[in-house]
Each structure stands twice: as structure tokens, then as C-alpha cells.
Amino acid sequence: MSLPQFKLFRPHTVEEAAGFLDKHAKNIRVIAGGTDLIPSMRQKLFEPEYVLDLRGVAAMRGIRPQTDGGVEIGASTTLRAIERSDYLLQRYSALPAAATTVASPVLRNMGTIGGNICLDTRCLWYNQSLTWRKGCGFCIKKDGDLCHVAPGGTKCWAAFSGDTPPALLCLNAEIEIASSVGVRRVTLQNFYTGLGDDYRKLRPNELVTRVFLPASSAGYSGIYRKLRVRGSIDYPLAGVAVVMKRSNGHVVDVRVGLTAVNPAPVLVKGANELMAGKAMTEALAEAVGDLAARTAKPLTTSALTPEYRREMIRVFTKRAVLAAAGN
Numbered sequence: 069m070s071l072p073q074f075k076l077f078r079p080h081t082v083e084e085a086a087g088f089l090d091k092h093a094k095n096i097r098v099i100a101g102g103t104d105l106i107p108s109m110r111q112k113l114f115e116p117e118y119v120l121d122l123r124g125v126a127a128m129r130g131i132r133p134q135t136d137g138g139v140e141i142g143a144s145t146t147l148r149a150i151e152r153s154d155y156l157l158q159r160y161s162a163l164p165a166a167a168t169t170v171a172s173p174v175l176r177n178m179g180t181i182g183g184n185i186c187l188d189t190r191c192l193w194y195n196q197s198l199t200w201r202k203g204c205g206f207c208i209k210k211d212g213d214l215c216h217v218a219p220g221g222t223k224c225w226a227a228f229s230g231d232t233p234p235a236l237l238c239l240n241a242e243i244e245i246a247s248s249v250g251v252r253r254v255t256l257q258n259f260y261t262g263l264g265d266d267y268r269k270l271r272p273n274e275l276v277t278r279v280f281l282p283a284s285s286a287g288y289s290g291i292y293r294k295l296r297v298r299g300s301i302d303y304p305l306a307g308v309a310v311v312m313k314r315s316n317g318h319v320v321d322v323r324v325g326l327t328a329v330n331p332a333p334v335l336v337k338g339a340n341e342l343m344a345g346k347a348m349t350e351a352l353a354e355a356v357g358d359l360a361a362r363t364a365k366p367l368t369t370s371a372l373t374p375e376y377r378r379e380m381i382r383v384f385t386k387r388a389v390l391a392a393a394g395n
């Protein structure tokens with residue numbers, strides 16, 4: 069499958085990048101590592117006239133501890149740099165734990181945290197060649213008006229399938245979004261819409277420039293568990309991130325995040341209320357697993373049945389909270 073023709077811009081500053089986005093907002097795509105965008109362009113899911121390459125923008129790379137005890141991560145920082153960062157491993161271990169499961173080492177050398185956050189949602193009916201999709205009459209997400217997964221409905225249920233966002237949600241991450249008119253900062257939780265075909269709140273003239281982790285989330289034990297077909301390279305079919313703080317054998321604070329089972333990465337509501345103040349037991353871990361399984365809404369967007377993926381959310385959540393508690 070060949071790449072469509074496009075013009076490439078290579079800015080060196082965020083301001084320059086924002087200028088290009090502003091000028092060509094209607095027909096431009098941002099490329100960071102390109103590990104998802106390039107295959108998608110080959111499949112003709114995107115055929116932009118212009119592509120904006122962020123790799124020359126040095127200010128968008130790097131892991132920088134802040135004076136307030138938090139940390140700032142440039143959106144173009146590679147997943148490899150994140151999984152190898154001693155600083156993140158010591159203070160925000162859920163993030164490197166999730167990053168290290170993305171794709172394969174080669175893809176993590178290229179793929180970035182910004183690209184992982186902005187990753188397009190996935191579906192068996194969508195991530196296919198043009199010929200394949202045409203043969204099926206297309207679908208709501210691109211070029212068509214029906215959904216093969218939920219026929220009769222008007223909503224796209226394509227699954228958000230990035231590994232790091234559930235960990236980032238657990239760590240209360242915020243992101244900085246830049247455009248030619250300035251920057252805005254939003255919580256990651258408010259970045260996703262829950263719609264498979266319009267999954268993020270990002271205007272065509274905006275780009276994600278930085279990720280912030282607050283000091284208040286540092287020092288939690290962090291775990292990430294992931295279901296995939298091929299252990300060495302695949303997208304998640306179900307993923308669970310857990311961060312936990314304990315004192316005197318009791319849970320003080322805990323957050324559980326899910327991916328690949330909804331059109332957005334989500335936090336499991338009620339997990340902290342259920343566990344805070346209690347000692348971790350098998351029964352408690354099972355109860356959190358049940359809560360997570362009720363939060364997951366997998367459909368036939370991905371390989372493996374929805375029933376199995378929901379069950380694995382239950383199992384992985386139980387195992388992850390036990391592991392986070394050192395059991």
C-alpha cells in the first residue's frame with residue numbers, strides 16, 4: 069500500500085508549528101514518531117495535503133522534574149526514553165510500566181507519548197485497506213453511514229487502544245495544548261470525548277506540547293496489566309493500570325484506569341471508595357475486579373470476544389491491585 073502524496077513541513081519551534089497548523093488547519097496532520105499515522109495513511113484512512121513533522125522541535129522532547137515536585141514530559145519524548153527513565157521509575161512507576169508494553173522496542177524508539185495520547189481509536193472494520201473497507205460499504209467513522217459493530221445505531225464505538233493513557237489518568241496527568249493564539253492546559257480526563265469517531269478535544273489548529281504529572285501523584289506503587297494476542301508487539305485488547313498508596317498495611321488512596329474496552333480510556337469510579345482504609349485481601353481485590361468489569365464496555369471492535377475481554381479486565385484488575393499492594 070503506497071503513501072498518498074503530501075507536502076512535509078519541518079518546524080523547529082512550537083510557534084512555527086502552530087503557524088503551519090493555523091494556515092493549513094483544514095488539510096494537515098501532525099506526525100511525531102509516525103508509527104500509527106504512517107500505516108493509517110497507507111490504508112488511506114488519512115490523506116492530508118500537508119504533514120507537520122514535530123521531530124525538529126527540540127523543546128517538545130525531554131523529561132524535566134519541576135521545582136514543585138512534579139514533572140513535565142515533552143509530548144515528543146519517545147516511549148523508550150520514558151520506560152528507561154530512572155526518575156519516572158522511582159516516582160511515577162505506572163507510566164514506564166505501561167510504556168514498556170507498547171508495541172515492540174523498535175516502535176518504542178520512534179513512538180512518542182504525545183502520539184500515544186492522541187492515538188486514533190481502533191476497530192476491525194476501520195483499520196483496514198481502502199479496498200477492504202470499500203468492499204464492506206465503509207462505516208460511520210470514515211466515508212460511510214452505518215456501524216457494523218452496532219448496526220442500527222448512529223454512534224461509532226471504535227476502541228481507544230493506547231497503553232499509557234490509563235496510567236496517566238491514574239496519575240492525574242494534565243496536558244498542555246498549543247495553538248497560534250497561546251496555550252491551554254487540560255486534565256487528561258477531560259481530553260477524551262467517549263466518541264469513537266471524534267475521540268479527542270483537539271481543534272485542527274492545535275497540538276499537544278507537554279504532559280504534566282503532579283507531585284501529589286509521586287511515590288504511588290504502579291502496575292499495568294495488558295491482554296494482547298502477540299506478547300511481543302500487539303495493541304491492547306484490554307488493559308488495566310493501578311496506582312496505590314498504602315500506610316500501615318492499609319490502602320490510603322488508589323486509582324484504577326482501563327483501556328481498549330471503551331472509546332476512551334477511563335478511570336473506574338468508586339474504586340477508591342471501595343478500598344480506602346482497608347487492608348488488601350483477595351475478596352477486596354475481587355470486588356474491585358467486579359467494579360472494573362462493570363465499567364468496561366467492550367464490543368466486537370477488536371480481536372477476541374467482548375465477553376472474554378471483559379472477564380480479563382476483572383482478572384487483571386484483581387491481580388493488579390494485589391500486586392500494587394505487594395501481595
Ligand SMILES: Cc1cc2nc3c(=O)[nH]c(=O)nc-3n(C[C@H](O)[C@H](O)[C@H](O)COP(=O)(O)OP(=O)(O)OC[C@H]3O[C@@H](n4cnc5c(N)ncnc54)[C@H](O)[C@@H]3O)c2cc1C
Nearest residue numbers: 100101102103104105171179180182183230231276302303
Ligand atoms: C505493529 C504495531 C503495534 C502497535 N502496538 C501498540 C501497542 O501495543 N500499544 C499502543 O499504545 N500503541 C501501539 N501502536 C501504535 C503506536 O506505535 C503507539 O501508539 C505510539 O505511541 C504512537 O506514537 P507516534 O509518535 O508514533 O504517533 P504518530 O503515529 O506520529 O501519531 C499518532 C496520532 O497522534 C497525532 N499526534 C502525534 N503527536 C501529536 C501531538 N503532539 N499533538 C497532536 N497530535 C499528535 C497524529 O496526528 C496521529 O493522529 C502500535 C503500532 C504498530 C504499527
Ligand code: SF4
Nearest residue numbers: 191207215224225226
Ligand atoms: S465501531 Fe462501527 S462506526 Fe466505528 S469504526 Fe467500527 S464499524 Fe465503523
